[in-house]
Amino acid sequence: MSIPTSVLAELLKALPNLRPQMYFKSSLIALSHAMEDRVLAGSDSPLAIASFQRERFYRQEAHRYRRIAEKTDRVYILSAPETDFKSHSGVYETIAFDPTDAIAQEWHLVIVGEEYANCLICRERSTPVGDPSSSAMDNNRRFEGIWTFDRAVSCKAAEILLDRILHYRPELAEKIEQTQTKYCQILAPQTIKPEVFDRAAHPDPFVQRLVTYLQASQYKLLKAYRSIAAQEQKERLIHLMTVAIRESLDPEEVLDVAVEQLGQALGACRCLLYRCRETDRTATIRHEFLGAGVPSVKGQTWPLQDNPLFQAVLERKESIFVSDTLDDLRMTNFAQSSVLQELVQTVGLSSWLVVPVFYKNRLQGIIELHHCGTTHEEWTKEEISLIETIATQVGVALIQAEAYANLEDLNQQLEALDRTRYNLVAITGHELRTPLSTIQVCLESLASEPDMPQELRQVMLNAALSDAERMRKLIQDFLTLSQLESGRVEWNPEALSIQECLDLSLSNTLARKVKEDVPQIVVPVTSNLPLVQADGEWLVEVLAKLLDNACKFTDSDGRVSVDVETNGRGLLKVTVADTGRGIEPNRLETVFDRFYQEEGALQRTTGGTGLGLAICRQIIRRWGGEIWAESEGKNKGSQFHFTIPIVESLPKQKKEPAAKIPSARSRKGKAKR
Template identity: 65%
Template sequence: MSNLTSVLSDLLVAVPQLRPQVYFKASLTALSHAMEDQVLASTSDQPLLIASFQRERFYRQEAHRYKRLARQTNQVYVLAAPETDFTNASEYYETIAFDPTESLSQEWHLVAIGQNYSTCLICRERPSIVQIKPSPHLPAVDMDPTRQFEGIWTSERQISCIAAELLLQRILHYRPELAPKIELARDRFGIFPQRRSSAKKSKTAAPITLPSLDPAAIDTNPFVQRLVTYLQAGQYKLLKAYRSIAAQERKERLINSITAAIRKGSATGLPLHPQEILKVAVRELGIALAACRCLIYRAQANDDRVAIAHEYLQPGVSSVVGKVMPLQKNPLFQEMTCQQGSICIVDTQTDTRVTDSPLLQQLVKQLDIRSWLLMPVLYQGKLLGIVESHYCGSQPHQWTADETSLVEAIATQVGAALIQAEAYANLEDLNQQLEALDRTRSNLIAITGHELRTPLSTIQVCLESLATEPDMPLELRQVMLSTALADSERMRKLVQDFLTLSNLESGRVEWHPETLLLDECVELALSRIRIRSNPDDLPQIVSTIPVQLPPIRVDGDWLVELIAKLLDNACKFTPPTGQIAIAARTNGGTTLEVTVSDTGRGIEPNRLEIVFDRFYQEEGALRRTAGGTGLGLAICRQIVNSWNGKIWAESAGKDKGSTFHFTIPTVE
């Protein structure tokens, strides 16, 4: 079981006369090296050295020094919380791996006791003053020099022995087999073990009874004290520099976070999202200001009210997401719009702009706002939005120039980002529309030219032959007439598909929903396919529609047309030796999901969406092996959209078949 008490606390209980001081890490490093050098330089026989390194990574930096120290004495003990391969061992010296939850993981200890000298350093780490939040967009700033400790450093032998005993007890807790070796060190240097009558029952070290100490004996070498003071003063100046760097880094990090959100969208080739920009900005700003509540919302000068969508909250602060904020009747909004500048209210209880407005008084009461900052988001003088920061509670917050400058910089960056994102999105929409129109134009010319010209040429040849060859045999005349009729039917279907899609897209179709059974519609569609096609050219079609499915509510004629077109599409790309399957199942209780699967040519994964585009041809318009206009699946999508359903395609890839899904509403 780990000991959760502090060695420093136990030492201060044992020796109440001691007064801990504050040390920077650089000072402790210098003191530790000086103490180790004293051991290396001494001629004392077998001195005692105990070092506690908090974590293994700190120990690894000094391991080479302790190998040298182990040549001077076999009484070297090193404690650390393991992180990789640090374990209990007795190779060069004794290593003790303590539990990471142990209080030692927060402390820094070094005790050196020889025949003619003794020093001890017993310290506990304090929370860092300079704290910079980690950012995924910037490298971490090394704040290690600002680490602070509180504790005791002294060369008084009696205190060093007490500190050594406290650490030896921790060592025995983790490595009881070292008891004989530790007893030798106690006897050699006069270290008295603690009485353990109640220690085993408690996690706290029992008090050590000592004779009263002479306060003058606690004083250390004045030269060393002056050296430590010098180090402390230099470290304090460094800390002030780090505070300044941290403030500047905070501002740059916020701007870079928003910039990174913009670049993330443009780097992936996707449209930028203004809402994502606002979300990132409000979070980073709230963290930087440590405000109780931060808001960023879109607003224009003539807006009457606005709904809040993005906020940052401290724990225990009420949320305003989804609430409507009044603008035109808000005197602060009017003042900010006219001045196009920030508004800082230190205390809402005394500011006349708030106390003279019943609306603002009510708002302050509802949101518990004590200090209020409003900053407009502008771009070329146009209001795009507002940034708000609230401090809640009983004490007002004094807004500093650095804070307002930071918020203003973020508001400026957000304004530019919003304009850029909107322009990028509009440009993307226009590009997509132009690309779609260009594809439609090209496909329309190619497909219409092919699908109309080919049958028209055949019809013309057949009719000319019949007109110019009156003595043509009857059998050949019949062939000519059959060919002309077949190609005229092909042209009729082409024109019909054009008209059908045009009517569906323009909304000129009158829908007549009715209650139907799905299996009946499937049978009608299958009958239509079998009548139109030669049975020998069709693959095997299997229908597995459960009879217990609930009735559906759609226009029956259009549902049959939808199923027939999906079956026709599957037959077109599936060889006669393949198979087509029709299945259905309930989907969430309010819809049915119907699937038409085939074992045919399949669809490339990157084309699963565009197969529903008008005039899309998988092989290209000029090198197709299957006929058609490329309008069938576009018509299917328009039919499914008419009852607010969904239609999509799935395929494992080329020559691996494909499956088309669509949903139908059931009768409620």
């Protein structure tokens, strides 16, 4: 059964005036060898008790203890067994203790002779998680304990260890009793004067200087290891950022990697990384690392313009570190900011580091590291420098991602322009070639057959005139869209009656469709609608094109209707609905593009250039309205809606009559087309 109490703890309890010191493993090795060499060089037969943490440590020193056993028959070796080590009586006594025993974490060597006595009783200190020395050489292991040449202390340590040996090997009771009688004539603790620990029980001066040198060397090595570990950590983080940038141009993924690695490497309670600009009033936290038991702020809105700490970072263009949010002078200067106080209290900040992410003096975002609770942590200059280096990498990553996104947008625009060019060539070629062919055939027939009957001659002329009108409309649509997009149209907004515009557009549509079968068109007759503010000629043009479009894609037994209503926001909404072919939901926005043809440019059952809806959108946007389409899908009809601003109500005595709407054919003067 193992013993949970350590030998060092028992010794300090028995002799409370002892003061333990810290030793590195290399120092303990030097001290142990010096103590063993003293035995080998002497002529007496001392008591020697050694305890090894592991059997493999014992095997490294076994040959020395065989030589010591030749000088004395009182040698006891303790070790935690691994493979071959076991309790045995041979050249010297071996005692295998339970690996869970407290002495498994200790280093013991006690020598008690007639002329001298010394002991080394140490317990290994656990290395904190994240300490750079934990990954350094084995010699950086640290022990806390006692090294003394005082006989009283050495005898007391020997007594404690002999009791531990008796616990594991009770058959050695007689030999241990003889050993205690011969070597451990210990005074009672109360009779040991404190001065005994202060008076010089002078060890070998060479050993003392050697240990001092080794201790100083180990401190230097430990400092060097920490520096190397910090540099390795910095290089590893930079490498991770570089790999993340190379593997993905997605800024969200890069920021996730950066915030996670920074938070883990620096042991922060919370690490935040958010994108913002100098002029932003707030920022939304989207990237966060959390330590254990720390509340999340992900998704919250972070104040910027009302945050004096953020403004100070912008002004100085450098990091700001607040080691104690309750006692820092800068926080006292910012005390008038209720936003800052509320932020500190809500999030529970005790230490706060704010690092800006700049690229060419342009702010890209902010990195924040928090320590929460009552403890106040310090970030070293090296750690802050590391964070600033990572911030530079993050800035480069964001700029690259932004450039890539812009390049993608440009590629899409180029693809759209290429499609537009193809559609333009295909549609104009098709729309111009067909009427030109008809006109050419009619004119050749009239020229080659002078005796053609008058009735047939009239048919030929009507066909030529009809296709000539078709060509004129095609060219007119091109010119109209070009002028609208370039802003070379002169607008004449005025108060209009929507009913008169509907009547005029309907008459124009029916006049063009007089020789064709058109679906039933239902237009409401309302007299109480408010006046609208628009250019009458262009409003008639929009209504006529929407009606013409609805009739084109609706069978003759179908129905086209117009509905007008106010939407309560100072706008009048007009809806042109039909029961025709309908539109796929994913194309409800595309139908307003230039040259869009649902059936393809060359495989169409209806004519047209694909410019009508594009022209309507340009016109409606000019007066601040909106236009959109709705449809449940193929063969389920469609509805086109647009809005027009309503004229503000005027006093009755000053109310002007609605303006007369001129014919669509008389737009020569009002719009430079």
